[in-house]
Amino acid sequence: MTDPELRYQAILEKIQQRGGRLTSHRLALLRLLAVSEGHPNAARLYEELRAQFPTISRATVYKTLAMLKEAGEVLEIELHNDSHYDGNKPFAHPHLVCTRCQRILDGDELAPLQNIGQQIARQYGFLVEREQVVFYGLCPDCQKTPEA
Amino acid sequence: MTDPELRYQAILEKIQQRGGRLTSHRLALLRLLAVSEGHPNAARLYEELRAQFPTISRATVYKTLAMLKEAGEVLEIELHNDSHYDGNKPFAHPHLVCTRCQRILDGDELAPLQNIGQQIARQYGFLVEREQVVFYGLCPDCQKTPEA
DNA sequence: TAATAATCGATAATCATTATTTATAGAGTA
DNA sequence: TACTCTATAAATAATGATTATCGATTATTA
Structure with a gap:
């Protein structure tokens, strides 16, 4: 397991390289993905983010996840109608x-x-x-x- | 590949054993699953059934599939938001x-x-x-x- | 045949996800 | 600094697969 802080920095830099903006919403989401032990789903991430940002929308969560997946920084674990996300090991594994x-x-x-x-x-x-x-x-x- | 007709009979008998009813809608769905070469999804099955039974509903398709899965006569291939079904080999396989x-x-x-x-x-x-x-x-x- | 019990199937609702619209950040210019 | 302009982010609204609910229907038993 890599150091969460290093992982956070790595994702952050990747987004900057790609010219993505680093808003407060996104930073918080990145942090959750890098730090979280488990493999949260979109609903879980949304709930945790809402504690800090009551106005955040689900679409923001989904779009950011899609962007990170596209960038190869997050792996989507496709469970039946309830995808979970792995921000620590973004490569295919069982x-x-x-x-x-x-x-x-x-x-x-x-x-x-x-x-x-x-x-x-x-x-x-x-x-x-x-x-x-x-x-x-x-x-x-x-x-x-x-x-x- | 087993003979489609035998497969059809096998599923049919299993439902009867379980005390399930054999309505015209169900019989047609069973036949599709036993005969179809591929691995149809619920939408595909619904469309094909509608040709014969214009009043059939999606719920009937889903419920019957759930029952067959429960009975171990159909395998659900869980693809991202689009499950497909295998009525010929209802056991786990890649x-x-x-x-x-x-x-x-x-x-x-x-x-x-x-x-x-x-x-x-x-x-x-x-x-x-x-x-x-x-x-x-x-x-x-x-x-x-x-x-x- | 009539009463009872169980399942079937249609409508309507739900929930994850996505398309579209609106808002905002930041670059460039005067 | 103030003012556009453009690109991207975020919110709203829509979509589409799936499921809960409940009246209708069929089988079972007396």
Whole structure:
């Protein structure tokens, strides 16, 4: 895990390079993405931002996220009608979603998935550009506690 | 690929076992799922059904799909805000989605993904219940033809 | 056949997301 | 500094997939 402050600076500089404006709304959103441990969704980000900026709109959140995704500084984890965002590791990697506590764990370091693109090309002649790999189940914590 | 007629009968019997009713709307939807080559989405199914049943509603399509999914007779391929359905292979398997022609190919037979659940359990202590593995890119056909 | 219970399906609502419009920041000029 | 002009940000309004609700319909049992 990179230092949140460094990550924040990196995203910030990328936006400046691209000629994007750094408004107070955007700065706050960047900070949330860089600092937040988890993988928030748009609704969560909106709620947290509203505490500071009561007038902010959802569209601003979505547009900024789209811009950051376009810039390659944020990864969208496409869950059914509820995308979450990863501002710390903006490259494709598997995710483990707990169906009980809703936590999202990073599942990189899974060897079989490392060169899967090559195998898909060999086996199906299909050229992979982007992937979305999600495993749903129970995280270690929730396995310990019996069903609510 | 199983014989479409057999598949149709299998789904039909499963619904009866569960005490579900077999209305004309439902029968037509089942037939589409069993016979259709591809992986239609709700909108597509709705359009095709409307040709036969002008009064059918989208809700009927969604409800029937939900019931079939619950019964394990249909697999939902959760694409960003546009789920598609697989009535032929209702078990988890990877999909290859062409970003140009939108076709969805089945990507089973990928060896690395066969026992991935075990590795996830070993490596992360995470118990996989369900997976959603999608690779986006160019299908063989679209690679041959230059960009439109 | 009549009463009862369960499911079906249409309308209307919801919610995430996006298109369009409006506001604002900042550059350049006098 | 004051004043345009232009580009981008942010808000409002719209869209579209999905779901909740509830009357209608069908099956079941007596």
